[in-house]
Amino acid sequence: MSTSTCVFSARLMFVLFLIGAANAQLSPNFYSTTCPNLLTIIRTAVNTAVTNDPRMGASLLRLHFHDCFVQGCDGSVLLDDVTGFTGEKTAAPNANSLRGFDVIDTIKTQVEAACPGIVSCADILTVAARDGTVARSGPSWALSLGRRDSTTASLTGANGQLPGPGSSLNNLITSFSNKGFTTREMVALSGSHTIGLARCSTFRNRIYNAANIDPAFATTRRANCPPTGGNNNLAPLDTVSPTTFNNDYYTNLVNLRGLLNSDQVLFNNGTTDAQVRAYSTNSASFFNDFAAAMVKMSNLTPLTGTNGQIRRNCRLRN
Numbered sequence: 001m002s003t004s005t006c007v008f009s010a011r012l013m014f015v016l017f018l019i020g021a022a023n024a025q026l027s028p029n030f031y032s033t034t035c036p037n038l039l040t041i042i043r044t045a046v047n048t049a050v051t052n053d054p055r056m057g058a059s060l061l062r063l064h065f066h067d068c069f070v071q072g073c074d075g076s077v078l079l080d081d082v083t084g085f086t087g088e089k090t091a092a093p094n095a096n097s098l099r100g101f102d103v104i105d106t107i108k109t110q111v112e113a114a115c116p117g118i119v120s121c122a123d124i125l126t127v128a129a130r131d132g133t134v135a136r137s138g139p140s141w142a143l144s145l146g147r148r149d150s151t152t153a154s155l156t157g158a159n160g161q162l163p164g165p166g167s168s169l170n171n172l173i174t175s176f177s178n179k180g181f182t183t184r185e186m187v188a189l190s191g192s193h194t195i196g197l198a199r200c201s202t203f204r205n206r207i208y209n210a211a212n213i214d215p216a217f218a219t220t221r222r223a224n225c226p227p228t229g230g231n232n233n234l235a236p237l238d239t240v241s242p243t244t245f246n247n248d249y250y251t252n253l254v255n256l257r258g259l260l261n262s263d264q265v266l267f268n269n270g271t272t273d274a275q276v277r278a279y280s281t282n283s284a285s286f287f288n289d290f291a292a293a294m295v296k297m298s299n300l301t302p303l304t305g306t307n308g309q310i311r312r313n314c315r316l317r318n
Helices: 003-024 039-051 056-069 101-114 123-135 154-162 169-177 183-196 201-210 215-222 248-254 273-281 283-298
Strands: 198-199 234-236
Touching: 039 056, 039 101, 039 123, 056 101, 056 123, 056 183, 056 283, 101 123, 123 198, 123 283, 169 183, 183 248, 183 273, 183 283, 198 201, 201 215, 201 234, 273 283
Parallel strands: none
Antiparallel strands: 198 234
């Protein structure tokens, strides 16, 4: 074996070792000894929050998505703007839209009381999103923990990387592909819109101008979303079962009752029609694919080891 081959082999082994070490830093049992009651604390707090506000399950899920799609699942979306630091909360997809920050604050306070300085805000948000879904009768999924919190945020990333409500199918496919997701996984993750509400400003153009919409559905939505004004008036993303996580979202799309343009493009004589139709008749398939895609989402470029920090306050860097 030549010297150059030996050097290459040694370098390859070192890279593989580093990859293995990084993956090993996320573990299902990461807090089993340092904060053994963590999962119970989070689940109890989330269940209380969802009982008080049924919309909160969807809000926590969306908060997690908006965190992971920008810089990875690092809690950057939780950071407030302060003098000398700009967070992601004022980005167009987030401003006056993201909710659940107070729930994360409450959980963090409870976790700090039990295990001070141990658990990251990124992990708390990751678990809370899963538990919020379960609280709305959705699937559960196994999570590995050990994420650390960022000391940076990206307003530019939040403005440019999060797909919007007016996205075309190609926009969605590209946005998710850029994060490593297949088109099938994108369609499954879009099913998170089986719960939650949207503002009039995000669907006004569709209900007044779209051709691929059920007329009766459009008329119903117009009653609370006038051509001008009422931007913050809310409507359910799923009119059939708006607080239950199920596959009705896909049935709505087949019936041309998707609220957002970015919903209905999934069923509009395109490449994803067959997947939407399949999920509309097979809840188990949707749940399985959604859970698997959420595991993949939760593992987007986490900070581990000595990278980042464990914030004392989820809204502020230490």
